[in-house]
Amino acid sequence: MNSSPALADLPQIERRTLAETAYDALSDLLASGRLVPGDRLSLRQSAAALGVSVMPVREAVSRLVADGALEVAPNRAIRVPVLTVAEFRALAETRMAVEGLAAARSAERRDAAELAAIRRAEAAFRAAAAAPRPDGARAVALNRDLHFAVYAACGLPPLREIIARLWLKAGPMINLDLRAHPERIVGGCAIRRHAEMLAAIEACDGPAAAAALAADIGDAAEFILSRGRLRET
Amino acid sequence: MNSSPALADLPQIERRTLAETAYDALSDLLASGRLVPGDRLSLRQSAAALGVSVMPVREAVSRLVADGALEVAPNRAIRVPVLTVAEFRALAETRMAVEGLAAARSAERRDAAELAAIRRAEAAFRAAAAAPRPDGARAVALNRDLHFAVYAACGLPPLREIIARLWLKAGPMINLDLRAHPERIVGGCAIRRHAEMLAAIEACDGPAAAAALAADIGDAAEFILSRGRLRET
DNA sequence: GCTAGTGATGTGTGATCACAGTTCGGGCGG
DNA sequence: CCGCCCGAACTGTGATCACACATCACTAGC
Numbered sequence: 001m002n003s004s005p006a007l008a009d010l011p012q013i014e015r016r017t018l019a020e021t022a023y024d025a026l027s028d029l030l031a032s033g034r035l036v037p038g039d040r041l042s043l044r045q046s047a048a049a050l051g052v053s054v055m056p057v058r059e060a061v062s063r064l065v066a067d068g069a070l071e072v073a074p075n076r077a078i079r080v081p082v083l084t085v086a087e088f089r090a091l092a093e094t095r096m097a098v099e100g101l102a103a104a105r106s107a108e109r110r111d112a113a114e115l116a117a118i119r120r121a122e123a124a125f126r127a128a129a130a131a132p133r134p135d136g137a138r139a140v141a142l143n144r145d146l147h148f149a150v151y152a153a154c155g156l157p158p159l160r161e162i163i164a165r166l167w168l169k170a171g172p173m174i175n176l177d178l179r180a181h182p183e184r185i186v187g188g189c190a191i192r193r194h195a196e197m198l199a200a201i202e203a204c205d206g207p208a209a210a211a212a213l214a215a216d217i218g219d220a221a222e223f224i225l226s227r228g229r230l231r232e233t
Numbered sequence: 234m235n236s237s238p239a240l241a242d243l244p245q246i247e248r249r250t251l252a253e254t255a256y257d258a259l260s261d262l263l264a265s266g267r268l269v270p271g272d273r274l275s276l277r278q279s280a281a282a283l284g285v286s287v288m289p290v291r292e293a294v295s296r297l298v299a300d301g302a303l304e305v306a307p308n309r310a311i312r313v314p315v316l317t318v319a320e321f322r323a324l325a326e327t328r329m330a331v332e333g334l335a336a337a338r339s340a341e342r343r344d345a346a347e348l349a350a351i352r353r354a355e356a357a358f359r360a361a362a363a364a365p366r367p368d369g370a371r372a373v374a375l376n377r378d379l380h381f382a383v384y385a386a387c388g389l390p391p392l393r394e395i396i397a398r399l400w401l402k403a404g405p406m407i408n409l410d411l412r413a414h415p416e417r418i419v420g421g422c423a424i425r426r427h428a429e430m431l432a433a434i435e436a437c438d439g440p441a442a443a444a445a446l447a448a449d450i451g452d453a454a455e456f457i458l459s460r461g462r463l464r465e466t
Numbered sequence: 467g468c469t470a471g472t473g474a475t476g477t478g479t480g481a482t483c484a485c486a487g488t489t490c491g492g493g494c495g496g
Numbered sequence: 497c498c499g500c501c502c503g504a505a506c507t508g509t510g511a512t513c514a515c516a517c518a519t520c521a522c523t524a525g526c
Binding site for chain 1: 506507508509
Binding site for chain 2: 015019058059062063066067068074087090091093094097098101105155156157158159161162165166169
């Protein structure tokens with residue numbers, strides 16, 4: 001079975017289902033904080049907005065509900081969860097532990113290319129934060145890029161996926177205030193924590209990287225908690 | 234709007250969708266090892282077996298695919314993944330890290346009731362392993378009960394859910410050999426590791442609990458790897 | 467004799483319809 | 497004027513249908 005060698009040049013055509021695209025679209029809305037805790041969303045309206053039928057949207061929403069990024073109220077209404085203080089604390093603690101784990105591994109295993117990528121991401125975030133008029137949405141995206149540049153270097157794909165799901169759950173709450181008040185967190189602790197983390201990763205110091213990252217998450221969580229927008233019970 | 238206090242006694246009627254039931258049914262098949270890596274399954278056949286239409290099954294399968302517990306081949310065939318050696322190693326390492334984390338927290342935070350539950354689960358597993366003719370399926374279930382009794386005591390519901398998903402991914406591979414050869418792992422290391430873990434939890438020694446649990450997972454992983462049923466590439 | 471084309475069958479994916487349940491607003495009775 | 501009730505509109509859920517694609521057995525052609 002000989003065939004033209006030109007066929008080898010053909011790139012694999014990507015096979016994306018509409019459900020996957022819908023999932024990505026909704027995930028992005030959640031991760032960027034454009035979907036606020038308490039927001040309701042309707043399958044039919046979302047489908048209309050995406051220009052598809054309810055079928056793919058239903059599948060995407062079902063996955064997000066399973067991830068805890070959305071919830072179906074007993075009234076059968078789909079909405080972005082409004083976490084209680086206790087739930088938010090548990091989520092933040094889990095993130096500090098799991099993401100700290102990933103950061104420690106990254107510090108100990110990163111190669112030169114990964115370190116360079118982390119350095120670039122840190123510099124980009126710092127530059128954006130130093131801008132005269134900070135852009136909330138851009139800061140959120142760059143912060144995300146930096147964190148996941150670190151997690152990508154941990155060598156454990158399953159761990160990276162776990163963290164991505166945790167971000168989906170925490171995203172709306174975290175990014176809500178970060179978008180509204182970019183100067184607070186961005187100008188304050190985050191830059192310092194990121195610098196500490198980068199230094200630890202450069203020094204291959206796992207525990208220090210974990211501590212810096214946990215502190216970064218802890219700072220943000222304390223800030224959110226102090227604003228008191230969560231449910232008490 | 235006064236009403237009889239007897240109404241307070243009524244338990245909340247559970248609102249389960251068929252999709253959730255289907256998800257639980259398939260999860261159980263995966264977790265218990267009755268679904269073996271490489272097995273294909275069809276939406277229509279599964280739906281017929283469950284006595285529902287393809288709709289709920291499709292949603293359940295979609296979630297399991299998102300969890301990595303199932304995969305859709307490019308041929309559009311649904312099957313339980315056959316992990317490569319590298320993937321299995323990464324999964325085992327992730328489990329050792331994350332579940333070790335949970336065990337450490339449990340050791341440090343468990344209350345008396347949780348400790349009692351863990352003791353009961355450990356005793357039940359030990360008793361089943363000591364039986365003259367070990368029952369593979371029962372040992373799998375009791376092992377699962379013991380582990381999750383520990384994770385339930387860590388005080389972090391999100392962490393518990395993460396571990397449940399990891400078990401869904403690893404379940405088919407782990408339980409395949411455990412069901413086939415209950416005497417190997419059950420009679421050997423597992424009992425000892427469990428005893429070490431229980432002792433550490435009783436002593437509120439977090440690091441020791443994490444080490445014992447990681448060793449338990451590591452032993453099982455080594456055993457699986459030595460059997461060489463995984464894909465090389 | 468062996469390969470390449472061709473049909474039937476079954477696959478997941480997506481759209482559409484049907485239905486029970488909820489929500490919300492308008493209008494009637496008090 | 498206020499409170500209740502009923503109906504229209506909308507919700508998610510499930511079933512059914514339609515379609516493009518993959519697989520396999522089979523046959524015609526070299």
